[in-house]
Structures are given as C-alpha cells and as structure tokens.
Amino acid sequence: MNQVSQVQPGATATALKGPTSAGASALSSDFETFLKMLTVQVQNQDPMNPVDSNDYATQLATFSSVEQQVLTNDLLGAIGTQLGIGSLQQVGAWIGMEALVRAPVNFDGTTPITVRPQAHPDSDSASVVVRNANGAIVERIALEPGQTSLTWNGLDQNGVALPRGNYRFEVESSVDGVVIDSQLSQVFSRIEEVRSDRGNVLVRLSDGTELVSTMVEGLRSAGG
Secondary structure, eight states: OOOOOOOOHHHHHHHHHHHHHHHHHHHHHHHHHHHHHHHHHHHTSOTTSOOOHHHHHHHHHHHHHHHHHHHHHHHHHHHHHHHHHHHHHHHHTTTTSEEEESSOEEEOSSSOEEEEOOOOTTOSEEEEEEEOTTSOEEEEEEOOTTOOOEEEOOBOTTSOBOOSEEEEEEEEEEETTEEEEEEEOEEEEEEEEEEEETTEEEEEETTSOEEEGGGOOEEEOTTO
C-alpha cells in the first residue's frame, strides 16, 4: 500500500553514535573516580586487618555490571529513536488518505461519508444513530440484516444539507426492541497530520481527533 522508507546503515550508525558515546564518556569519568576511591581505600586500610582481595573483585565486578547496563540502555534508547523516525516517515505517507477508524468525522456539507456499521451478532435488528457535535440525534438509519456498509449523504428529512461540522455514527443493536449494545461505528476520515509523541506515531483526523496509528483499521485514497 505505502512504500516503506529505507534507513541507510550509515545513517543508523550515526544516529546510534551520539547517545552511546555520551554514555561511555560519563562511565569513563565515573570509573576513574571509582579507581581513585579504591586506591584511597587500599592506602588507608588497616595493615593488621587488610581488606579481603575478594571484596575488591566483587566491587570491580559490580561496577562492570553497572557499566554494561548503562551502555545497553543507551544503545536501546538510540535504536528506539531510530525506529520511531522510520515509523513516522512511513505513516507520513498516509497524509491526505482516508483512514478507517472508530471516531467522529468532519462533514464538509457536500461530500458523502462512508460508514461501516457492525451490528452485535446476537441482535435481531440494528440501526445507525447519527449525532452532531452537540450529541443531538439528527438521523436514525435502519440497517438491513447483514448490512456492513452505507453512505450518509448529510441530508435532513426534507433533502436539505445539514450544517458543516463533526458528526458521529453509533450502531445500536437490539433484541425484541431492547437495545443490547451501542458502539461507535467505523467511518472513513481524512488524515490531516502525522506526528510523533513520546514514542508513539499519532494521526490527526478531519474532525481534530488524534489516534495512535495502530488504531487505523484500513486505508483508502481520498474520495475512494
């Protein structure tokens, strides 16, 4: 669907070099301090009761373990950053496309909206409830058994276009006239922006909603 951006090995090496080198430099300084403290400890020990050589070995082993852990954390952090950049570049290609999501959608006053309703499997009837940005019901559309797609043209009962704005589509499933389930329906909404936030790649939809990119359940070309 979208071509994945390739990260050059050289670029990866460069990206990993900075934070890891900084961590190594800090550890080098700490190790020098540790050796000075160890030297002072040896110089000032009681000659009649010297410190067991095993204690020195334990201290060195402990410092070495901490050193390896810090370097590993630096390396993992750098790799995570690089992967995040790659994901952002890939998802960035979605801008301008329409995402299949469970979210409100912006109606521009003319362009029909594709809805993908999914009724509860135990229901004997279902309908799509259309609400405006204030939560008021503007239309209720009965679904045929097994119907999984409908196109909402944004017209009221008199055939007049409803105001521009954000609308939400809820699927109400019923048994013997009693509602047993109500959930936000899938709709196609245009992707306006893609950004990175704390390691997550977010997409901003036409209504202003922001979702983690993994919540996008499908993609299609605008107006498809």
